[in-house]
Amino acid sequence: MQKGTFPLTTSSRVTYMRLTLLGVFFLCFSLLTGAEAECSFQLNPQRVVVRYGGSVEVTCNTSVSHKGMGWEASEGRVSKTNDSLITWRVSELKEWDIKPLCYINPNKGAQCLVKLPVTVYKTPDSVSISTVNHTGPMKEGQQYELQCDVHDVAPVQNLTVKWYKGQTLLHQTNFSDTENKTLVNKTVTLLIRPDRADDGAQYRCEAELDLGAEGPQPPPKINSSEPLNVEVYYKPQHSSSTETIIKDDKVMLDCSVKANPAPDYTWSSDHLNLNISSSVIKSSALSPGKYTCNATNILGSDSKVFILKSTDISISFVNHSGAVIVGKQYELQCIIQNVDPSKSVVVRWYKLSQTNSTDANMTLVSNSSKLQISPSKTDDGAQYWCEVEGTPPVSSERLNITVHYISIRFVNHSGAVIVGKQYELQCIIQNVDPSKSVVVRWYKLSQTNSTDANTTSVSNSSKLQISPSKTDDGAQYWCEAGTPPVSSERLNITVHYKPIINKIKLPSTVPVFRGYPEVLVCEADGNPKPTISWSLGAYDKKDSEKLNITESTPENVSCTANNSVGSDIGHVKVILKEDYLPLIAGLIAVIVAFISVIFIFILSIYYKTAKMGHYSLKNAKPSAQNGNIAQNGKHNTIPMKKLSQSSILA
Numbered sequence: 001m002q003k004g005t006f007p008l009t010t011s012s013r014v015t016y017m018r019l020t021l022l023g024v025f026f027l028c029f030s031l032l033t034g035a036e037a038e039c040s041f042q043l044n045p046q047r048v049v050v051r052y053g054g055s056v057e058v059t060c061n062t063s064v065s066h067k068g069m070g071w072e073a074s075e076g077r078v079s080k081t082n083d084s085l086i087t088w089r090v091s092e093l094k095e096w097d098i099k100p101l102c103y104i105n106p107n108k109g110a111q112c113l114v115k116l117p118v119t120v121y122k123t124p125d126s127v128s129i130s131t132v133n134h135t136g137p138m139k140e141g142q143q144y145e146l147q148c149d150v151h152d153v154a155p156v157q158n159l160t161v162k163w164y165k166g167q168t169l170l171h172q173t174n175f176s177d178t179e180n181k182t183l184v185n186k187t188v189t190l191l192i193r194p195d196r197a198d199d200g201a202q203y204r205c206e207a208e209l210d211l212g213a214e215g216p217q218p219p220p221k222i223n224s225s226e227p228l229n230v231e232v233y234y235k236p237q238h239s240s241s242t243e244t245i246i247k248d249d250k251v252m253l254d255c256s257v258k259a260n261p262a263p264d265y266t267w268s269s270d271h272l273n274l275n276i277s278s279s280v281i282k283s284s285a286l287s288p289g290k291y292t293c294n295a296t297n298i299l300g301s302d303s304k305v306f307i308l309k310s311t312d313i314s315i316s317f318v319n320h321s322g323a324v325i326v327g328k329q330y331e332l333q334c335i336i337q338n339v340d341p342s343k344s345v346v347v348r349w350y351k352l353s354q355t356n357s358t359d360a361n362m363t364l365v366s367n368s369s370k371l372q373i374s375p376s377k378t379d380d381g382a383q384y385w386c387e388v389e390g391t392p393p394v395s396s397e398r399l400n401i402t403v404h405y406i407s408i409r410f411v412n413h414s415g416a417v418i419v420g421k422q423y424e425l426q427c428i429i430q431n432v433d434p435s436k437s438v439v440v441r442w443y444k445l446s447q448t449n450s451t452d453a454n455t456t457s458v459s460n461s462s463k464l465q466i467s468p469s470k471t472d473d474g475a476q477y478w479c480e481a482g483t484p485p486v487s488s489e490r491l492n493i494t495v496h497y498k499p500i501i502n503k504i505k506l507p508s509t510v511p512v513f514r515g516y517p518e519v520l521v522c523e524a525d526g527n528p529k530p531t532i533s534w535s536l537g538a539y540d541k542k543d544s545e546k547l548n549i550t551e552s553t554p555e556n557v558s559c560t561a562n563n564s565v566g567s568d569i570g571h572v573k574v575i576l577k578e579d580y581l582p583l584i585a586g587l588i589a590v591i592v593a594f595i596s597v598i599f600i601f602i603l604s605i606y607y608k609t610a611k612m613g614h615y616s617l618k619n620a621k622p623s624a625q626n627g628n629i630a631q632n633g634k635h636n637t638i639p640m641k642k643l644s645q646s647s648i649l650a
């Protein structure tokens, strides 16, 4: 067999030529086939991979004239023949290390031969996985050995054993260094150091025969072991050793931790005796403080500290303390401590009005963390508090509001005041620091002229005596106290006074001429506005400021002005006066006429006795003075008649 190598070396020159033409692959190919120039062979196929017990058929042919050729093999031998194509054929190949060769005895030269490479393979009967010298759960951190047994496989140099954990390839082993072509048993081991993550993992091994391109297509099935389930024991270990918890109905102190076997829990605190074996406790069931939980299993223990805090909320004034002053602006703030920073804090403000303590009313005021208030008098005694949303909501203590205010009122009086009387005003100062003396100032705003009101400081005692005058009507009083001064509301003064009849417009005696009616005016000043009534003797009364009087009006007339404060009476004497002027004029006319008649009579006697010229009485005209009188008399004939008539009536 060693002989066959000789021609190879002699033909090296030709081989090098081929090398330059066809490259390295062809060189390898020519080496394997052992082809040579003198005796050119052709094996088909040039190499075989055959399953143990499988059939195989390879032809060897040549174009060279020869003296005989044949196959030499432990099975399927073909004896020397003159044919140019001979076939090596085995129907059931059961020899591991079979080395068939084809030879030829050429007419010229020495015998030459070629070997047929044969790979006989067999997939393993079984692949199994086991733990070496161990049963039951593994412990975290310790080393264990896994073993993979591959039974009856060949060839071992084509065998690869792969280790998997789940789908992850951990390791693989090849046996390419051995030349053993027969059936072998192979045991491969793997050292593992499992951790807690490996609890429940599945390990397995695979035996793979890698027979390359000449191998069977498709490649033989990969044999895998059954999975080996691994249980790992590990001790409890918390991800954090301390935790701060804000007390809330929903929040738990959760000590739960993964461990195998499952841990037991014990709780302890420095201020409570706890006998709890559960892994979680409701935070609402505990008082604030420090709680330690110990989780223990057979491998060890781990403890965790919970710092339980409760939300603290307090209410206060911003830059203020004590009583508040009506009308001023104040700010309330809600100081919140220990809230869960991951949550948004909703603050609600509440106010409990105590205008009527039996009917207190709680009102949601705002939901910001600061609140502006401007207290009014009715807010005295009200309570404010704030609340943080949560389960349950946490409330601050209640802030009692004391309103410092000043009020003004009459002592033992209400309503209008009356001129001339004495009244007392009182300034009531609510919620002032009793240790401090307070100066009270009184102010008065006169409203005699509304466009020119005048504020006057009146006094500085807490009570003020006033004796209002008529001009004080509409005036306002108020008081002021403290530093900075706080003013009371304004007290409007209504001044009432009794009526006074205007005596200039209503004289005590009124002369009335017959036929000339007169008007009497009774005006009275008073607050409230007086009512006027006339009394005409015993029978007549009229409600009007003016009264018409005639000659029929009784002699005594009185006017009464009346209001809630008092009354005033004005008496009027009506004097009936006759008009004598026409009477005197008539008398004078009669006398003149009488004198004229006597004078004419004397003249006529004189003319008759002395016969001094002619005088005509017809043409005689009265003197200017007499004519005037006569005319006056004539003019006033009608009133004269009337007068006489009325005098007759009278």
Ligand SMILES: *[C@@H]1O[C@H](CO)[C@@H](O)[C@H](O)[C@H]1NC(C)=O
Pocket: 132, 133
């Ligand atoms: C298995 O354990 C036995 C006894 O404990 C020991 O004698 C043997 O060497 C161990 N085998 C392996 C492979 O560790």
Ligand SMILES: *[C@@H]1O[C@H](CO)[C@@H](O)[C@H](O)[C@H]1NC(C)=O
Pocket: 179, 180, 181, 182, 183, 184, 185
């Ligand atoms: C091949 O292995 C088998 C079984 O392990 C052994 O009996 C035989 O001697 C080995 N052959 C060679 C050449 O190593």
Ligand SMILES: *[C@@H]1O[C@H](CO)[C@@H](O)[C@H](O)[C@H]1NC(C)=O
Pocket: 151, 152, 183, 184, 185
């Ligand atoms: C392999 O092991 C099996 C069972 O232990 C045995 O029957 C068989 O003969 C062994 N094969 C070889 C080649 O040692």
Ligand SMILES: *[C@@H]1O[C@H](CO)[C@@H](O)[C@H](O)[C@H]1NC(C)=O
Pocket: 049, 119, 157, 158, 176, 210, 211, 212, 214, 215
């Ligand atoms: C496996 O077998 C093939 C074909 O028989 C061979 O060519 C190859 O070299 C072998 N692989 C190994 C790693 O031994």
Ligand SMILES: *[C@@H]1O[C@H](CO)[C@@H](O)[C@H](O)[C@H]1NC(C)=O
Pocket: 294, 295, 296, 301, 302, 303
């Ligand atoms: C936890 O409990 C175990 C068993 O009771 C004890 O051995 C261990 O010291 C405890 N650990 C702590 C931190 O208290």
Ligand SMILES: *[C@@H]1O[C@H](CO)[C@@H](O)[C@H](O)[C@H]1NC(C)=O
Pocket: 355, 356, 357, 358, 359
């Ligand atoms: C206070 O409540 C009582 C009873 O409900 C009621 O009679 C009274 O009028 C109330 N006073 C005020 C100022 O609302």
Ligand SMILES: *[C@@H]1O[C@H](CO)[C@@H](O)[C@H](O)[C@H]1NC(C)=O
Pocket: 359, 360, 361, 362, 363
């Ligand atoms: C409280 O006051 C609000 C608004 O002022 C009113 O709507 C509500 O009915 C009151 N509730 C009670 C109980 O008086």
Ligand SMILES: *[C@@H]1O[C@H](CO)[C@@H](O)[C@H](O)[C@H]1NC(C)=O
Pocket: 398, 399, 400
């Ligand atoms: C607020 O007033 C209420 C009742 O008027 C009283 O019970 C409480 O003690 C007061 N709170 C404070 C802080 O003064």
Ligand SMILES: *[C@@H]1O[C@H](CO)[C@@H](O)[C@H](O)[C@H]1NC(C)=O
Pocket: 448, 449, 450, 451, 452
């Ligand atoms: C009121 O003021 C106006 C203008 O200042 C003035 O003309 C008028 O006389 C005043 N009246 C009285 C009653 O003082």
Ligand SMILES: *[C@@H]1O[C@H](CO)[C@@H](O)[C@H](O)[C@H]1NC(C)=O
Pocket: 453, 454, 455, 456
């Ligand atoms: C207010 O009245 C006082 C005294 O009656 C007087 O002295 C003062 O000037 C007046 N002020 C004004 C603004 O009229």
Ligand SMILES: *[C@@H]1O[C@H](CO)[C@@H](O)[C@H](O)[C@H]1NC(C)=O
Pocket: 490, 491, 492
């Ligand atoms: C007092 O009078 C002023 C002006 O005349 C008026 O605006 C105010 O409302 C009155 N006050 C009271 C309590 O009646």
Ligand SMILES: *[C@@H]1O[C@H](CO)[C@@H](O)[C@H](O)[C@H]1NC(C)=O
Pocket: 517, 544, 546, 547, 548
């Ligand atoms: C008074 O007389 C005038 C005319 O002289 C008349 O207009 C008026 O109505 C009279 N008044 C009464 C109250 O009679």
